Amino acid sequence: xxxxxxxxxxxxxxxxxxxRYQPFIDGAFADGSGPDVATINPGxxxxxAQVSQSxxxxxxxxxxxxxxxxDRVWGPMxxxxxxxxxxxxxxxxxxxxxxxAVVETLDNGKPIRESRDVDIPTAAAHFFYHAGWAxxxxxxxxxxxxxxxxxxxxxxxxxxxxxxxAWKIAPALAAGNTVVIKPAETTPLSLLVLAEILADADLxxxxxxxxxxxGDIGEAxxxxxxxxxxxxxxxxxxxxxxxxxxxxxxxRLTLELGGKAANIVFDDAPVDQAVEGIxxxxxxxxxxxxxxxxRLLVQExxxxxxxxxxxERMATLRLGDPMDKNTDIGAIxxxxxLARITALADVGDAxxxxxxxxxxxxxxxxxxxPPTIFTDVSQAMRVxxxxxxxxxxxxxxxxxxDEAVAKANNTPYGLSAGVWTEKGSRILGMxxxxxxxxxxxxxxxxFDPTASFGGYKESGFGxxxxxxxxxxxxxxxxx
Amino acid sequence: MSSLTxxxxxxxxxxxxxxxxxxxxxxxxxxxVDAASLRRFLHGLxxxxxxxxxxxxxxxxxxxxxxxSKRQAIDLxxxxxxxxxxxxxxxxxxxxxxxxxxxxxxxxxxxxxTVAAVCVYPDMVGTAVAQLIDTGVGIxxxxxxxxxxxxxxxxxxxxxxxxxxxxxxxxxxxxxxxxMLSGNYGLVFDEIVAVKKVCGSxxxxxxxxxxxLGTYDTVRRACWLALLAGGDFIKTSTGKINPAATLPVTxxxxxxxRDFHSETGERRAVKAAGGIRTTKDAIRFxxxxxxxxxxxxxxxKLFRFGASGLxxxxxxxxxxxxxxxxxxxxxxxxx
Numbered sequence: 001x002x003x004x005x006x007x008x009x010x011x012x013x014x015x016x017x018x019x020r021y022q023p024f025i026d027g028a029f030a031d032g033s034g035p036d037v038a039t040i041n042p043g044x045x046x047x048x049a050q051v052s053q054s055x056x057x058x059x060x061x062x063x064x065x066x067x068x069x070x071d072r073v074w075g076p077m078x079x080x081x082x083x084x085x086x087x088x089x090x091x092x093x094x095x096x097x098x099x100x101a102v103v104e105t106l107d108n109g110k111p112i113r114e115s116r117d118v119d120i121p122t123a124a125a126h127f128f129y130h131a132g133w134a135x136x137x138x139x140x141x142x143x144x145x146x147x148x149x150x151x152x153x154x155x156x157x158x159x160x161x162x163x164x165x166a167w168k169i170a171p172a173l174a175a176g177n178t179v180v181i182k183p184a185e186t187t188p189l190s191l192l193v194l195a196e197i198l199a200d201a202d203l204x205x206x207x208x209x210x211x212x213x214x215g216d217i218g219e220a221x222x223x224x225x226x227x228x229x230x231x232x233x234x235x236x237x238x239x240x241x242x243x244x245x246x247x248x249x250x251x252r253l254t255l256e257l258g259g260k261a262a263n264i265v266f267d268d269a270p271v272d273q274a275v276e277g278i279x280x281x282x283x284x285x286x287x288x289x290x291x292x293x294x295r296l297l298v299q300e301x302x303x304x305x306x307x308x309x310x311x312e313r314m315a316t317l318r319l320g321d322p323m324d325k326n327t328d329i330g331a332i333x334x335x336x337x338l339a340r341i342t343a344l345a346d347v348g349d350a351x352x353x354x355x356x357x358x359x360x361x362x363x364x365x366x367x368x369x370p371p372t373i374f375t376d377v378s379q380a381m382r383v384x385x386x387x388x389x390x391x392x393x394x395x396x397x398x399x400x401x402d403e404a405v406a407k408a409n410n411t412p413y414g415l416s417a418g419v420w421t422e423k424g425s426r427i428l429g430m431x432x433x434x435x436x437x438x439x440x441x442x443x444x445x446x447f448d449p450t451a452s453f454g455g456y457k458e459s460g461f462g463x464x465x466x467x468x469x470x471x472x473x474x475x476x477x478x479x
Numbered sequence: 480m481s482s483l484t485x486x487x488x489x490x491x492x493x494x495x496x497x498x499x500x501x502x503x504x505x506x507x508x509x510x511x512v513d514a515a516s517l518r519r520f521l522h523g524l525x526x527x528x529x530x531x532x533x534x535x536x537x538x539x540x541x542x543x544x545x546x547x548s549k550r551q552a553i554d555l556x557x558x559x560x561x562x563x564x565x566x567x568x569x570x571x572x573x574x575x576x577x578x579x580x581x582x583x584x585x586x587x588x589x590x591x592x593t594v595a596a597v598c599v600y601p602d603m604v605g606t607a608v609a610q611l612i613d614t615g616v617g618i619x620x621x622x623x624x625x626x627x628x629x630x631x632x633x634x635x636x637x638x639x640x641x642x643x644x645x646x647x648x649x650x651x652x653x654x655x656x657x658x659m660l661s662g663n664y665g666l667v668f669d670e671i672v673a674v675k676k677v678c679g680s681x682x683x684x685x686x687x688x689x690x691x692l693g694t695y696d697t698v699r700r701a702c703w704l705a706l707l708a709g710g711d712f713i714k715t716s717t718g719k720i721n722p723a724a725t726l727p728v729t730x731x732x733x734x735x736x737r738d739f740h741s742e743t744g745e746r747r748a749v750k751a752a753g754g755i756r757t758t759k760d761a762i763r764f765x766x767x768x769x770x771x772x773x774x775x776x777x778x779x780k781l782f783r784f785g786a787s788g789l790x791x792x793x794x795x796x797x798x799x800x801x802x803x804x805x806x807x808x809x810x811x812x813x814x
Contacts, residue, residue: 001555001777005545006545006548006549008544113541268526270528270531272527272734273527273532274531277531422526442530443530443531443534
């Protein structure tokens with residue numbers, strides 16, 4: 001029987017998207033000194049809202065507000081009191097989760113299923129988790145009396161806007177720091193809705209300040225002399241520049257950058273679940289995931305079977321309107337990113353890899369790219385080496401565990417990896433041999449605030465989540 | 480009965496001559512040559528990761544089925560129901576009213592499809608036959624010392640013959656879970672083959688009682704074993720054990736019939752029985768059928784629900800779709 005699912009769109013009205021948004025500095029929404037810029041709904045390519053842009057002067061004002069709040073209110077406040085604010089914020093995110101999910105999907109293009117089931121709950125979970133730490137810092141194993149660093153300057157990417165904001169803001173506040181944060185220019189809305197939540201929670205003015213704008217504003221923020229700690233998530237290229245410009249300043253820095261993760265499937269893997277894991281590893285969030293499993297390394301003895309099953313599974317993925325509750329693959333975040341993915345995939349063709357996508361109709365408007373795999377890929381090809389940041393998987397094979405490790409580690413990146421095998425000892429052996437900050441065993445792309453996340457090599461340094469993530473916002477003194 | 484797997488060195492599987500349907504590819508027919516081969520084959524199947532399996536089920540359960548697609552799903556689900564009564568307290572009167580319901584599920588709405596079959600104990604088959612003659616509704620009978628299956632093969636075969644002679648058009652047998660769990664796969668296989676031989680062309684559903692098998696790995700082995708032995712359907716449960724038809728275990732069975740199809744070109748069927756009570760549940764199962772096995776399985780020939788209360792909920796939801804409002808349980812018949 002031919003059974004088509006009727007459209008099941010979430011109502012855009014739930015997002016209560018306003019025509020115009022303003023930056024949030026010193027506890028108040030106020031126009032930035034720059035012009036308004038439209039943020040686009042990638043699902044249909046239309047303007048979603050106008051956003052007033054900050055300038056370097058506004059960054060100065062935000063940092064000054066954060067400094068004052070740190071010195072007078074937030075720094076001296078007992079941890080138990082800070083914890084109350086964080087719990088309040090966490091609850092408010094949970095209460096407004098449906099609205100936030102809609103805003104996220106409209107602004108980012110990710111399927112509503114993911115923003116509803118992953119992004120927003122995980123954001124709330126990070127606030128809940130860190131709220132609990134606020135009055136227990138002396139017991140975190142980071143010295144007898146760990147101290148906050150001061151003002152944290154944070155720059156976050158467009159792939160998980162609210163979740164990345166939570167990863168940055170929650171530990172900073174729990175540890176007693178104040179924050180100036182800049183969302184990506186294409187996805188500022190959910191963070192500006194979070195600002196409403198912060199204001200409703202009566203968070204003291206200046207504790208969290210949000211500036212808007214593009215790379216130049218981010219640059220001004222991370223290089224601001226009165227910022228004590230910089231946390232950046234984004235491209236390796238920008239990360240390198242930040243590290244160079246902060247060298248010698250004494251400011252603390254954590255970087256969470258790109259990746260080209262290997263998802264390694266052994267011949268004794270639970271094959272059906274491995275196929276799910278491959279799909280989730282590369283097509284979750286349209287592959288806009290720094291830890292995406294973009295290189296499939298499959299043992300040659302089962303490669304044919306795995307790829308056949310992968311193709312069958314890909315044919316059931318539903319690409320389309322991100323607001324439809326049954327959509328599995330939504331829109332690419334921007335025209336610029338779509339062009340980049342298209343160009344890199346074309347390089348794959350030119351280098352002789354075999355491209356395959358399931359038959360699927362792309363919507364007429366908005367930015368879309370079909371789920372794609374490349375087979376006959378060699379380590380030397382650009383599709384196997386460069387981060388594509390899109391729904392494009394390169395399939396490579398290996399013969400022995402040593403070869404799998406060698407190929408998996410043969411990348412300048414080292415953010416994540418996946419291992420699929422029913423053999424427990426092999427999981428442990430692989431986990432110690434793989435040079436990646438996160439190694440998933442028989443799963444992929446799972447995030448939890450209690451587990452620290454971060455990379456090796458050109459994927460950055462420093463951790464977010466868990467006790468290690470807390471350490472990034474604390475000075476342990478001589479301990 | 481002697482244990483076939485106790486002597487794995489090439490003991491022929493007893494009733495092989497009656498066994499597998501023609502044209503199994505060599506690597507599959509080789510698996511049933513003897514008990515040792517069967518054991519090697521079943522133990523060589525890829526494992527099942529429970530966390531991943533259950534996560535996929537949870538994701539499938541979030542599908543939002545609305546409007547026309549929901550209406551379509553409701554009628555499809557009705558046509559897939561094996562309307563069941565399997566109680567010690569069953570009487571001819573109870574079975575007659577069940578048959579009336581099966582023929583015409585909603586007397587106010589003659590366009591409602593009939594259910595696929597009724598499912599009764601062997602001694603009630605005769606009563607059902609009289610009610611359902613020329614209606615197209617199947618008469619399924621549990622057999623083989625349902626639900627425990629703790630009887631000799633002779634008794635199980637007699638039970639099956641009894642049901643067939645009374646006019647059953649489908650047989651729902653149980654496997655020997657004890658033998659399955661103790662690794663005596665040859666015995667389980669032989670029993671299915673023997674029952675299938677008695678059934679001939681009559682549809683045979685093989686109840687695995689997944690709630691007693693303990694792990695998904697064992698469920699997958701039982702699925703393959705039942706398919707290789709010639710079962711037309713693999714069925715989750717008797718309905719007497721909890722858990723019964725969960726979404727993950729049904730998903731695993733759907734994956735297996737899909738794999739069986741890609742190996743043999745032949746489509747076998749799945750029946751989810753026990754614990755499915757609401758339209759919402761049923762639609763989740765249909766989504767799994769659609770997305771895991773494929774659209775070809777969206778047919779009563781290839782997927783069934785073993786249920787009793789489910790039918791009335793489907794009828795109520797069908798009225799809700801048609802009338803635009805919910806009318807409640809007093810507008811459908813309680814049988």
